[in-house]
Amino acid sequence: MRWDDFRRSGNIEDRRGGDGGFRLPTGGGGGLGIGALVVLGLVGWALGIDPRVLISGAEMLTGGSSGYVTEQQTKPGTPSDKDGQFVAAVLGNTEDVWGKVLPQQTQTPYRQPGLVMYTGGTRSGCGSAQSAMGPFYCPLDQKVYLDVAFFEEMRSRFRAGGDFAYAYVIAHEVGHHVQNLLGILPKVQRAQQQAGSQAEANRLSVRVELMADCLAGVWAYHSNTGWNALEPGDIEAALNAASAIGDDRLQQASQGRVVPDSFTHGSSAQRMRWFTRGFQNGKIAACDTFAAQQL
Template structure:
Protein backbone atom coordinates (compact mmCIF):
# COMPACT_ATOMS: atom_id res chain seq x y z
CA UNK A 1 0.00 0.00 0.00
CA UNK A 2 1.34 3.41 -0.94
CA UNK A 3 0.62 5.94 1.79
CA UNK A 4 3.46 8.49 1.86
CA UNK A 5 1.48 10.94 -0.28
CA UNK A 6 -1.64 10.88 1.92
CA UNK A 7 -2.57 14.02 3.83
CA UNK A 8 -1.46 14.11 7.47
CA UNK A 9 -4.27 14.62 9.97
CA UNK A 10 -3.91 17.13 12.77
CA UNK A 11 -6.47 15.26 14.90
CA UNK A 12 -3.90 12.99 16.54
CA UNK A 13 -3.23 13.05 20.26
CA UNK A 14 0.10 11.49 21.17
CA UNK A 15 0.22 10.10 24.72
CA UNK A 16 2.95 7.54 24.08
CA UNK A 17 5.45 7.41 26.89
CA UNK A 18 3.17 9.06 29.44
CA UNK A 19 2.71 5.87 31.45
CA UNK A 20 -0.91 6.68 32.19
CA UNK A 21 -3.50 4.27 33.47
CA UNK A 22 -6.11 3.79 36.10
CA UNK A 23 -4.34 2.20 39.04
CA UNK A 24 -2.64 -1.12 39.49
CA UNK A 25 -4.62 -4.33 39.38
CA UNK A 26 -8.11 -2.84 39.39
CA UNK A 27 -9.40 -4.69 36.34
CA UNK A 28 -12.62 -3.89 34.51
CA UNK A 29 -16.05 -4.19 36.11
CA UNK A 30 -18.43 -6.20 33.93
CA UNK A 31 -21.70 -7.49 35.32
CA UNK A 32 -20.73 -6.43 38.82
CA UNK A 33 -17.58 -8.55 38.84
CA UNK A 34 -13.88 -7.84 38.57
CA UNK A 35 -11.71 -9.46 35.96
CA UNK A 36 -8.55 -11.36 36.79
CA UNK A 37 -5.46 -11.18 34.63
CA UNK A 38 -6.36 -14.42 32.81
CA UNK A 39 -9.72 -13.05 31.73
CA UNK A 40 -8.13 -9.77 30.70
CA UNK A 41 -5.78 -11.71 28.42
CA UNK A 42 -8.69 -13.58 26.84
CA UNK A 43 -10.56 -10.31 26.31
CA UNK A 44 -7.36 -8.94 24.88
CA UNK A 45 -7.53 -11.66 22.24
CA UNK A 46 -11.14 -10.72 21.53
CA UNK A 47 -10.01 -7.13 21.36
CA UNK A 48 -8.03 -8.40 18.41
CA UNK A 49 -11.31 -8.32 16.56
CA UNK A 50 -10.42 -4.68 15.93
CA UNK A 51 -12.73 -3.15 18.53
CA UNK A 52 -13.31 -3.12 22.26
CA UNK A 53 -15.72 -5.67 23.70
CA UNK A 54 -19.14 -4.13 22.90
CA UNK A 55 -20.19 -4.53 26.55
CA UNK A 56 -17.72 -1.72 27.20
CA UNK A 57 -18.05 0.00 23.83
CA UNK A 58 -21.82 0.32 23.98
CA UNK A 59 -23.74 -1.25 26.82
CA UNK A 60 -21.45 -0.34 29.68
CA UNK A 61 -20.01 2.93 28.48
CA UNK A 62 -21.83 5.15 30.96
CA UNK A 63 -21.06 2.87 33.90
CA UNK A 64 -17.38 2.66 33.05
CA UNK A 65 -17.19 6.40 32.55
CA UNK A 66 -18.53 6.88 36.09
CA UNK A 67 -15.90 4.56 37.55
CA UNK A 68 -12.97 6.03 35.62
CA UNK A 69 -13.47 9.77 35.06
CA UNK A 70 -11.75 11.30 32.07
CA UNK A 71 -8.42 12.95 32.78
CA UNK A 72 -6.89 15.69 30.71
CA UNK A 73 -3.80 14.56 28.88
CA UNK A 74 -0.63 16.57 28.50
CA UNK A 75 0.16 14.66 25.31
CA UNK A 76 1.13 16.50 22.16
CA UNK A 77 -1.67 17.13 19.67
CA UNK A 78 -1.15 17.50 15.94
CA UNK A 79 1.06 15.99 13.26
CA UNK A 80 3.88 13.74 14.52
CA UNK A 81 7.51 14.66 13.82
CA UNK A 82 8.93 13.62 10.47
CA UNK A 83 11.19 10.91 11.95
CA UNK A 84 8.30 9.13 13.68
CA UNK A 85 7.33 6.68 10.95
CA UNK A 86 4.66 4.81 12.91
CA UNK A 87 3.07 8.03 14.12
CA UNK A 88 3.23 9.49 10.62
CA UNK A 89 1.56 6.37 9.20
CA UNK A 90 -1.28 6.59 11.71
CA UNK A 91 -1.77 10.32 11.08
CA UNK A 92 -1.82 9.85 7.31
CA UNK A 93 -4.31 6.99 7.42
CA UNK A 94 -6.49 9.07 9.74
CA UNK A 95 -6.20 11.98 7.31
CA UNK A 96 -7.37 9.79 4.45
CA UNK A 97 -10.35 8.55 6.46
CA UNK A 98 -11.27 12.19 7.06
CA UNK A 99 -11.00 13.07 3.38
CA UNK A 100 -12.93 10.02 2.17
CA UNK A 101 -15.74 10.10 4.73
CA UNK A 102 -16.16 13.88 4.41
CA UNK A 103 -17.21 13.19 0.82
CA UNK A 104 -18.84 9.77 1.04
CA UNK A 105 -21.05 10.16 4.12
CA UNK A 106 -22.93 13.27 2.88
CA UNK A 107 -23.24 11.80 -0.61
CA UNK A 108 -24.43 8.33 0.37
CA UNK A 109 -26.16 8.89 3.73
CA UNK A 110 -26.97 12.61 3.77
CA UNK A 111 -25.01 12.94 7.03
CA UNK A 112 -22.19 15.42 7.62
CA UNK A 113 -18.92 13.85 8.70
CA UNK A 114 -17.51 15.07 12.02
CA UNK A 115 -13.86 14.24 12.42
CA UNK A 116 -12.92 12.18 15.47
CA UNK A 117 -9.59 12.32 17.28
CA UNK A 118 -7.20 9.40 17.49
CA UNK A 119 -5.18 8.86 20.66
CA UNK A 120 -1.87 6.98 20.41
CA UNK A 121 -0.73 5.61 23.76
CA UNK A 122 1.67 3.15 25.34
CA UNK A 123 0.43 0.50 27.75
CA UNK A 124 -2.49 2.34 29.32
CA UNK A 125 -4.30 5.66 29.27
CA UNK A 126 -7.67 7.19 30.12
CA UNK A 127 -10.73 7.58 27.94
CA UNK A 128 -14.24 8.84 28.58
CA UNK A 129 -15.26 5.16 28.45
CA UNK A 130 -12.80 4.32 31.22
CA UNK A 131 -9.28 3.01 31.46
CA UNK A 132 -7.73 1.86 28.19
CA UNK A 133 -5.13 -0.91 28.18
CA UNK A 134 -3.09 -2.29 25.33
CA UNK A 135 -4.50 -5.80 26.03
CA UNK A 136 -7.92 -4.57 24.94
CA UNK A 137 -6.76 -3.82 21.42
CA UNK A 138 -7.72 -0.66 19.56
CA UNK A 139 -11.19 0.69 20.33
CA UNK A 140 -13.58 3.55 19.71
CA UNK A 141 -15.20 5.41 22.60
CA UNK A 142 -18.55 6.88 21.54
CA UNK A 143 -18.69 9.22 24.55
CA UNK A 144 -15.64 11.32 23.65
CA UNK A 145 -15.66 10.24 19.97
CA UNK A 146 -12.04 9.20 20.03
CA UNK A 147 -10.17 6.14 18.74
CA UNK A 148 -7.59 4.70 21.14
CA UNK A 149 -4.59 2.83 19.73
CA UNK A 150 -1.47 1.44 21.35
CA UNK A 151 0.80 1.40 18.31
CA UNK A 152 2.61 -1.67 19.67
CA UNK A 153 -0.51 -3.49 18.52
CA UNK A 154 0.91 -3.56 15.01
CA UNK A 155 3.85 -5.62 16.26
CA UNK A 156 1.40 -7.97 17.97
CA UNK A 157 -0.30 -8.52 14.64
CA UNK A 158 2.94 -9.84 13.22
CA UNK A 159 4.32 -11.74 16.19
CA UNK A 160 1.22 -13.41 17.63
CA UNK A 161 -1.09 -13.82 14.67
CA UNK A 162 1.24 -13.83 11.70
CA UNK A 163 -0.59 -10.89 10.15
CA UNK A 164 0.78 -7.58 9.09
CA UNK A 165 1.44 -5.20 6.27
CA UNK A 166 0.53 -1.56 5.86
CA UNK A 167 -2.94 -2.20 4.47
CA UNK A 168 -3.75 -4.61 7.30
CA UNK A 169 -2.68 -1.92 9.78
CA UNK A 170 -4.77 0.66 7.92
CA UNK A 171 -7.71 -1.76 8.16
CA UNK A 172 -7.35 -1.70 11.96
CA UNK A 173 -7.70 2.08 12.01
CA UNK A 174 -10.43 2.15 9.37
CA UNK A 175 -12.49 -0.39 11.35
CA UNK A 176 -12.46 1.85 14.42
CA UNK A 177 -13.37 4.85 12.29
CA UNK A 178 -16.19 2.64 11.00
CA UNK A 179 -17.58 2.62 14.55
CA UNK A 180 -17.46 6.42 14.51
CA UNK A 181 -19.44 6.41 11.27
CA UNK A 182 -21.97 4.09 12.93
CA UNK A 183 -22.22 6.56 15.77
CA UNK A 184 -22.83 9.47 13.38
CA UNK A 185 -25.52 7.41 11.66
CA UNK A 186 -27.26 6.91 15.00
CA UNK A 187 -26.72 3.14 15.00
CA UNK A 188 -24.72 2.78 18.23
CA UNK A 189 -27.36 4.41 20.48
CA UNK A 190 -30.07 2.22 18.94
CA UNK A 191 -28.01 -0.91 19.50
CA UNK A 192 -27.33 0.14 23.08
CA UNK A 193 -31.07 0.41 23.73
CA UNK A 194 -31.75 -2.93 22.06
CA UNK A 195 -29.06 -4.63 24.13
CA UNK A 196 -30.56 -3.26 27.32
CA UNK A 197 -33.97 -4.61 26.32
CA UNK A 198 -32.37 -7.98 25.52
CA UNK A 199 -30.80 -8.09 28.96
CA UNK A 200 -27.62 -9.80 27.79
CA UNK A 201 -27.13 -13.31 26.46
CA UNK A 202 -27.04 -14.53 22.84
CA UNK A 203 -29.40 -11.84 21.51
CA UNK A 204 -27.23 -9.03 22.88
CA UNK A 205 -24.12 -10.77 21.55
CA UNK A 206 -25.71 -11.05 18.12
CA UNK A 207 -26.30 -7.29 18.09
CA UNK A 208 -22.63 -6.78 18.94
CA UNK A 209 -21.64 -9.04 16.05
CA UNK A 210 -23.73 -6.94 13.66
CA UNK A 211 -22.07 -3.74 14.89
CA UNK A 212 -18.60 -5.20 14.37
CA UNK A 213 -19.34 -6.66 10.95
CA UNK A 214 -20.77 -3.36 9.80
CA UNK A 215 -17.54 -1.64 10.90
CA UNK A 216 -15.61 -4.21 8.82
CA UNK A 217 -17.79 -3.39 5.82
CA UNK A 218 -17.36 0.36 6.33
CA UNK A 219 -13.59 -0.15 6.47
CA UNK A 220 -13.94 -1.82 3.09
CA UNK A 221 -15.99 1.12 1.75
CA UNK A 222 -13.26 3.51 2.87
CA UNK A 223 -10.57 1.42 1.19
CA UNK A 224 -12.57 1.22 -2.04
CA UNK A 225 -13.04 4.98 -2.18
CA UNK A 226 -9.41 5.65 -1.31
CA UNK A 227 -8.33 3.34 -4.10
CA UNK A 228 -10.64 5.13 -6.54
CA UNK A 229 -8.90 8.37 -5.63
CA UNK A 230 -5.32 7.15 -5.48
CA UNK A 231 -4.96 3.66 -6.99
CA UNK A 232 -2.72 2.75 -4.06
CA UNK A 233 -3.97 -0.74 -3.10
CA UNK A 234 -2.67 -3.93 -4.69
CA UNK A 235 -3.97 -7.50 -4.67
CA UNK A 236 -1.25 -8.31 -2.13
CA UNK A 237 -2.62 -5.58 0.15
CA UNK A 238 -6.10 -7.08 -0.06
CA UNK A 239 -4.75 -10.53 0.77
CA UNK A 240 -3.05 -9.07 3.86
CA UNK A 241 -6.30 -7.53 5.06
CA UNK A 242 -8.20 -10.76 4.40
CA UNK A 243 -5.56 -12.69 6.37
CA UNK A 244 -5.96 -10.28 9.27
CA UNK A 245 -9.76 -10.55 9.20
CA UNK A 246 -9.50 -14.34 9.11
CA UNK A 247 -7.10 -14.44 12.06
CA UNK A 248 -9.37 -12.42 14.33
CA UNK A 249 -12.69 -14.17 13.84
CA UNK A 250 -14.35 -15.20 17.09
CA UNK A 251 -14.27 -18.85 16.05
CA UNK A 252 -10.53 -18.75 15.39
CA UNK A 253 -9.79 -16.90 18.64
CA UNK A 254 -12.01 -19.17 20.74
CA UNK A 255 -10.43 -22.27 19.28
CA UNK A 256 -6.98 -20.91 20.13
CA UNK A 257 -7.85 -19.80 23.65
CA UNK A 258 -10.27 -22.49 24.86
CA UNK A 259 -10.04 -25.31 22.32
CA UNK A 260 -13.70 -25.11 21.28
CA UNK A 261 -16.09 -22.75 19.52
CA UNK A 262 -19.22 -21.32 21.18
CA UNK A 263 -21.19 -19.37 18.55
CA UNK A 264 -23.71 -18.00 21.07
CA UNK A 265 -20.88 -16.13 22.76
CA UNK A 266 -19.57 -14.49 19.57
CA UNK A 267 -19.29 -10.70 19.87
CA UNK A 268 -17.43 -9.82 16.65
CA UNK A 269 -18.27 -12.51 14.10
CA UNK A 270 -16.64 -15.57 12.61
CA UNK A 271 -13.64 -15.45 10.31
CA UNK A 272 -15.88 -16.11 7.32
CA UNK A 273 -18.26 -13.31 8.29
CA UNK A 274 -15.48 -10.81 8.87
CA UNK A 275 -13.87 -11.50 5.51
CA UNK A 276 -17.22 -11.48 3.70
CA UNK A 277 -18.26 -8.10 5.06
CA UNK A 278 -14.87 -6.53 4.51
CA UNK A 279 -15.00 -7.63 0.89
CA UNK A 280 -18.62 -6.47 0.54
CA UNK A 281 -17.52 -2.94 1.36
CA UNK A 282 -14.35 -3.17 -0.68
CA UNK A 283 -16.11 -4.39 -3.82
CA UNK A 284 -19.14 -2.12 -3.64
CA UNK A 285 -17.87 1.06 -2.01
CA UNK A 286 -21.39 1.78 -0.80
CA UNK A 287 -22.53 2.46 2.75
CA UNK A 288 -25.98 1.05 1.99
CA UNK A 289 -24.45 -2.35 1.25
CA UNK A 290 -23.20 -2.53 4.86
CA UNK A 291 -26.58 -3.03 6.54
CA UNK A 292 -25.75 -6.03 8.70
CA UNK A 293 -28.96 -5.54 10.67
CA UNK A 294 -31.07 -7.25 8.05
CA UNK A 295 -31.65 -10.64 9.65
CA UNK A 296 -30.76 -12.61 6.55
CA UNK A 297 -27.47 -10.88 5.91
CA UNK A 298 -25.31 -12.02 8.84
Protein backbone atom coordinates in the same frame (compact mmCIF):
# COMPACT_ATOMS: atom_id res chain seq x y z
CA MET B 1 -0.04 0.20 0.40
CA ARG B 2 0.81 3.62 -1.04
CA TRP B 3 0.23 5.85 1.95
CA ASP B 4 3.13 8.29 1.60
CA ASP B 5 1.01 10.72 -0.43
CA PHE B 6 -1.92 10.70 2.02
CA ARG B 7 -2.65 13.94 3.83
CA ARG B 8 -1.61 13.67 7.48
CA SER B 9 -4.35 14.25 10.01
CA GLY B 10 -3.78 16.74 12.80
CA ASN B 11 -6.40 15.06 14.98
CA ILE B 12 -3.77 12.98 16.81
CA GLU B 13 -3.00 13.03 20.51
CA ASP B 14 0.39 11.43 21.05
CA ARG B 15 0.65 10.09 24.61
CA ARG B 16 3.41 7.58 23.96
CA GLY B 17 6.54 7.22 26.04
CA GLY B 18 7.77 9.01 29.11
CA ASP B 19 7.43 8.24 32.79
CA GLY B 20 5.62 11.37 33.82
CA GLY B 21 2.21 11.60 35.37
CA PHE B 22 0.56 9.15 37.68
CA ARG B 23 -0.42 5.50 37.59
CA LEU B 24 -4.05 4.55 37.78
CA PRO B 25 -4.87 1.18 39.38
CA THR B 26 -7.18 -0.92 37.21
CA GLY B 27 -7.46 -4.13 39.16
CA GLY B 28 -4.36 -6.07 38.02
CA GLY B 29 -4.13 -9.29 36.07
CA GLY B 30 -4.65 -9.92 32.37
CA GLY B 31 -7.28 -8.34 30.18
CA LEU B 32 -9.57 -5.65 31.53
CA GLY B 33 -9.19 -4.62 35.16
CA ILE B 34 -12.26 -4.46 37.35
CA GLY B 35 -11.96 -0.67 37.53
CA ALA B 36 -12.12 -0.37 33.76
CA LEU B 37 -15.06 -2.75 33.59
CA VAL B 38 -16.96 -0.82 36.24
CA VAL B 39 -16.31 2.54 34.59
CA LEU B 40 -17.27 1.24 31.15
CA GLY B 41 -20.37 -0.35 32.57
CA LEU B 42 -21.43 2.91 34.17
CA VAL B 43 -20.69 4.87 31.00
CA GLY B 44 -22.68 2.39 28.95
CA TRP B 45 -25.58 2.65 31.36
CA ALA B 46 -25.48 6.45 31.37
CA LEU B 47 -25.25 6.75 27.57
CA GLY B 48 -27.59 3.90 26.75
CA ILE B 49 -24.77 2.15 24.90
CA ASP B 50 -23.59 -1.40 25.56
CA PRO B 51 -20.08 -1.42 27.11
CA ARG B 52 -19.03 -4.05 24.58
CA VAL B 53 -19.72 -1.48 21.87
CA LEU B 54 -17.67 1.12 23.75
CA ILE B 55 -14.67 -1.20 23.87
CA SER B 56 -15.11 -2.75 20.47
CA GLY B 57 -11.56 -4.07 20.30
CA ALA B 58 -11.40 -5.50 23.80
CA GLU B 59 -11.97 -9.12 22.84
CA MET B 60 -9.12 -9.05 20.33
CA LEU B 61 -6.34 -9.40 22.90
CA THR B 62 -6.34 -10.76 26.44
CA GLY B 63 -2.66 -10.62 27.28
CA GLY B 64 -1.30 -9.70 30.70
CA SER B 65 -0.99 -6.15 32.00
CA SER B 66 0.65 -4.47 34.91
CA GLY B 67 -2.67 -3.65 36.52
CA TYR B 68 -1.97 0.07 36.14
CA VAL B 69 -2.48 2.73 33.52
CA THR B 70 0.39 5.16 33.10
CA GLU B 71 -0.75 8.66 32.24
CA GLN B 72 1.58 10.25 29.69
CA GLN B 73 1.80 13.84 28.55
CA THR B 74 -0.10 14.62 25.38
CA LYS B 75 1.58 15.99 22.28
CA PRO B 76 -1.16 17.25 19.94
CA GLY B 77 -0.77 17.28 16.18
CA THR B 78 0.93 15.01 13.67
CA PRO B 79 3.76 12.88 15.13
CA SER B 80 7.07 12.90 13.27
CA ASP B 81 8.16 9.28 13.78
CA LYS B 82 7.35 6.54 11.26
CA ASP B 83 4.54 4.91 13.28
CA GLY B 84 2.98 8.28 13.97
CA GLN B 85 3.27 9.34 10.33
CA PHE B 86 1.59 6.11 9.21
CA VAL B 87 -1.30 6.45 11.66
CA ALA B 88 -1.76 10.13 10.81
CA ALA B 89 -1.73 9.32 7.08
CA VAL B 90 -4.35 6.58 7.38
CA LEU B 91 -6.53 8.69 9.66
CA GLY B 92 -6.18 11.64 7.29
CA ASN B 93 -7.28 9.48 4.37
CA THR B 94 -10.33 8.21 6.29
CA GLU B 95 -11.19 11.85 6.97
CA ASP B 96 -10.91 12.72 3.29
CA VAL B 97 -12.96 9.69 2.22
CA TRP B 98 -15.73 9.93 4.79
CA GLY B 99 -15.87 13.71 4.52
CA LYS B 100 -17.19 13.17 0.98
CA VAL B 101 -18.84 9.76 1.10
CA LEU B 102 -20.93 10.12 4.25
CA PRO B 103 -22.80 13.31 3.22
CA GLN B 104 -23.09 12.12 -0.39
CA GLN B 105 -24.61 8.77 0.51
CA THR B 106 -26.53 9.56 3.71
CA GLN B 107 -26.88 13.37 3.86
CA THR B 108 -25.10 13.18 7.22
CA PRO B 109 -22.21 15.60 7.80
CA TYR B 110 -18.94 13.99 8.83
CA ARG B 111 -17.34 15.11 12.08
CA GLN B 112 -13.75 13.99 12.27
CA PRO B 113 -12.86 11.77 15.24
CA GLY B 114 -9.72 12.12 17.30
CA LEU B 115 -7.13 9.38 17.62
CA VAL B 116 -5.03 8.82 20.73
CA MET B 117 -1.72 6.98 20.40
CA TYR B 118 -0.48 5.68 23.73
CA THR B 119 1.94 3.22 25.27
CA GLY B 120 0.76 0.67 27.83
CA GLY B 121 -2.24 2.57 29.13
CA THR B 122 -3.99 5.91 29.30
CA ARG B 123 -7.31 7.50 30.11
CA SER B 124 -10.22 7.60 27.69
CA GLY B 125 -13.65 9.16 27.84
CA CYS B 126 -14.91 5.63 28.47
CA GLY B 127 -12.55 4.89 31.37
CA SER B 128 -9.08 3.37 31.53
CA ALA B 129 -7.50 2.17 28.30
CA GLN B 130 -4.90 -0.60 28.29
CA SER B 131 -2.90 -2.25 25.53
CA ALA B 132 -4.56 -5.57 26.40
CA MET B 133 -7.88 -4.13 25.28
CA GLY B 134 -6.72 -3.75 21.70
CA PRO B 135 -7.75 -0.72 19.60
CA PHE B 136 -11.20 0.65 20.39
CA TYR B 137 -13.53 3.55 19.72
CA CYS B 138 -15.12 5.53 22.53
CA PRO B 139 -18.33 7.34 21.49
CA LEU B 140 -18.31 9.47 24.63
CA ASP B 141 -15.31 11.50 23.45
CA GLN B 142 -15.48 10.36 19.78
CA LYS B 143 -11.89 9.15 19.76
CA VAL B 144 -10.07 6.03 18.62
CA TYR B 145 -7.52 4.65 21.10
CA LEU B 146 -4.51 2.80 19.74
CA ASP B 147 -1.31 1.36 21.14
CA VAL B 148 0.68 0.58 17.99
CA ALA B 149 2.20 -2.39 19.81
CA PHE B 150 -1.02 -4.09 18.66
CA PHE B 151 0.41 -4.09 15.16
CA GLU B 152 3.37 -6.12 16.36
CA GLU B 153 0.91 -8.52 18.04
CA MET B 154 -0.90 -8.86 14.71
CA ARG B 155 2.36 -9.66 12.96
CA SER B 156 3.92 -12.01 15.50
CA ARG B 157 0.94 -13.61 17.23
CA PHE B 158 -1.69 -13.62 14.50
CA ARG B 159 0.64 -13.62 11.46
CA ALA B 160 -1.45 -10.85 9.98
CA GLY B 161 1.05 -8.06 9.37
CA GLY B 162 1.43 -5.49 6.62
CA ASP B 163 0.60 -1.81 6.23
CA PHE B 164 -2.83 -2.39 4.75
CA ALA B 165 -3.72 -4.89 7.48
CA TYR B 166 -2.84 -2.24 10.06
CA ALA B 167 -4.81 0.38 8.11
CA TYR B 168 -7.82 -1.97 8.14
CA VAL B 169 -7.72 -1.99 11.94
CA ILE B 170 -7.81 1.82 12.08
CA ALA B 171 -10.52 1.97 9.41
CA HIS B 172 -12.62 -0.54 11.37
CA GLU B 173 -12.56 1.69 14.45
CA VAL B 174 -13.36 4.75 12.33
CA GLY B 175 -16.25 2.66 11.01
CA HIS B 176 -17.65 2.64 14.55
CA HIS B 177 -17.42 6.44 14.51
CA VAL B 178 -19.47 6.47 11.30
CA GLN B 179 -22.02 4.23 13.02
CA ASN B 180 -22.11 6.65 15.93
CA LEU B 181 -22.73 9.62 13.63
CA LEU B 182 -25.56 7.67 11.97
CA GLY B 183 -27.16 6.99 15.37
CA ILE B 184 -26.73 3.23 15.13
CA LEU B 185 -24.87 2.55 18.39
CA PRO B 186 -27.58 3.77 20.80
CA LYS B 187 -30.23 1.95 18.75
CA VAL B 188 -28.29 -1.27 19.22
CA GLN B 189 -28.21 -0.75 22.97
CA ARG B 190 -31.96 -0.29 23.12
CA ALA B 191 -32.41 -3.47 21.12
CA GLN B 192 -30.03 -5.33 23.43
CA GLN B 193 -31.97 -4.16 26.46
CA GLN B 194 -35.05 -5.75 24.93
CA ALA B 195 -33.24 -8.95 23.97
CA GLY B 196 -34.57 -12.12 25.49
CA SER B 197 -31.15 -13.66 26.16
CA GLN B 198 -27.45 -12.88 26.28
CA ALA B 199 -26.97 -14.86 23.09
CA GLU B 200 -29.46 -12.62 21.30
CA ALA B 201 -27.68 -9.51 22.65
CA ASN B 202 -24.35 -10.95 21.44
CA ARG B 203 -25.78 -11.43 17.96
CA LEU B 204 -26.57 -7.72 17.83
CA SER B 205 -22.98 -6.93 18.79
CA VAL B 206 -21.79 -9.15 15.95
CA ARG B 207 -23.89 -7.15 13.49
CA VAL B 208 -22.32 -3.91 14.78
CA GLU B 209 -18.81 -5.30 14.31
CA LEU B 210 -19.44 -6.80 10.88
CA MET B 211 -20.91 -3.50 9.73
CA ALA B 212 -17.70 -1.77 10.87
CA ASP B 213 -15.71 -4.32 8.85
CA CYS B 214 -17.86 -3.53 5.84
CA LEU B 215 -17.41 0.21 6.34
CA ALA B 216 -13.65 -0.38 6.42
CA GLY B 217 -14.11 -2.01 3.02
CA VAL B 218 -16.07 1.03 1.78
CA TRP B 219 -13.16 3.23 2.87
CA ALA B 220 -10.70 0.96 1.04
CA TYR B 221 -12.77 1.17 -2.15
CA HIS B 222 -12.82 4.96 -2.18
CA SER B 223 -9.22 5.25 -1.03
CA ASN B 224 -8.16 3.15 -3.99
CA THR B 225 -10.35 4.89 -6.55
CA GLY B 226 -9.39 8.35 -5.30
CA TRP B 227 -5.74 7.88 -4.35
CA ASN B 228 -4.68 4.63 -6.06
CA ALA B 229 -3.74 3.45 -2.58
CA LEU B 230 -3.66 -0.30 -3.03
CA GLU B 231 -0.78 -2.47 -4.13
CA PRO B 232 -0.86 -6.18 -5.04
CA GLY B 233 -1.50 -8.28 -1.97
CA ASP B 234 -3.08 -5.51 0.11
CA ILE B 235 -6.63 -6.85 0.04
CA GLU B 236 -5.32 -10.31 0.86
CA ALA B 237 -3.49 -8.81 3.85
CA ALA B 238 -6.68 -7.16 5.10
CA LEU B 239 -8.65 -10.38 4.65
CA ASN B 240 -5.96 -12.29 6.50
CA ALA B 241 -6.21 -9.81 9.38
CA ALA B 242 -10.01 -10.06 9.42
CA SER B 243 -9.72 -13.84 9.49
CA ALA B 244 -7.07 -13.86 12.22
CA ILE B 245 -9.25 -11.91 14.66
CA GLY B 246 -12.49 -13.78 14.03
CA ASP B 247 -14.21 -14.98 17.21
CA ASP B 248 -14.02 -18.62 16.17
CA ARG B 249 -10.26 -18.56 15.62
CA LEU B 250 -9.59 -16.63 18.81
CA GLN B 251 -11.79 -18.95 20.88
CA GLN B 252 -10.26 -22.07 19.36
CA ALA B 253 -6.78 -20.78 20.13
CA SER B 254 -7.55 -19.64 23.67
CA GLN B 255 -9.95 -22.30 24.96
CA GLY B 256 -9.79 -25.14 22.46
CA ARG B 257 -13.44 -24.89 21.45
CA VAL B 258 -15.83 -22.54 19.68
CA VAL B 259 -19.03 -21.17 21.26
CA PRO B 260 -21.00 -19.28 18.57
CA ASP B 261 -23.54 -17.87 21.04
CA SER B 262 -20.72 -16.00 22.76
CA PHE B 263 -19.43 -14.36 19.58
CA THR B 264 -19.27 -10.55 19.76
CA HIS B 265 -17.35 -9.72 16.56
CA GLY B 266 -18.22 -12.49 14.11
CA SER B 267 -16.45 -15.50 12.67
CA SER B 268 -13.41 -15.27 10.44
CA ALA B 269 -15.51 -16.07 7.36
CA GLN B 270 -18.10 -13.44 8.27
CA ARG B 271 -15.51 -10.73 8.85
CA MET B 272 -13.83 -11.43 5.54
CA ARG B 273 -17.16 -11.56 3.71
CA TRP B 274 -18.39 -8.21 5.01
CA PHE B 275 -15.11 -6.42 4.41
CA THR B 276 -15.16 -7.75 0.85
CA ARG B 277 -18.74 -6.63 0.39
CA GLY B 278 -17.88 -3.07 1.36
CA PHE B 279 -14.81 -3.05 -0.85
CA GLN B 280 -16.69 -4.37 -3.87
CA ASN B 281 -19.66 -1.98 -3.52
CA GLY B 282 -18.26 1.20 -2.05
CA LYS B 283 -21.77 1.85 -0.68
CA ILE B 284 -22.77 2.40 2.93
CA ALA B 285 -26.17 0.89 2.13
CA ALA B 286 -24.45 -2.39 1.25
CA CYS B 287 -23.22 -2.61 4.85
CA ASP B 288 -26.64 -2.88 6.52
CA THR B 289 -25.96 -6.01 8.54
CA PHE B 290 -29.17 -5.45 10.51
CA ALA B 291 -31.29 -5.96 7.39
CA ALA B 292 -29.34 -9.03 6.29
CA GLN B 293 -30.95 -12.37 7.06
CA GLN B 294 -27.70 -14.22 6.42
CA LEU B 295 -24.48 -12.88 7.91
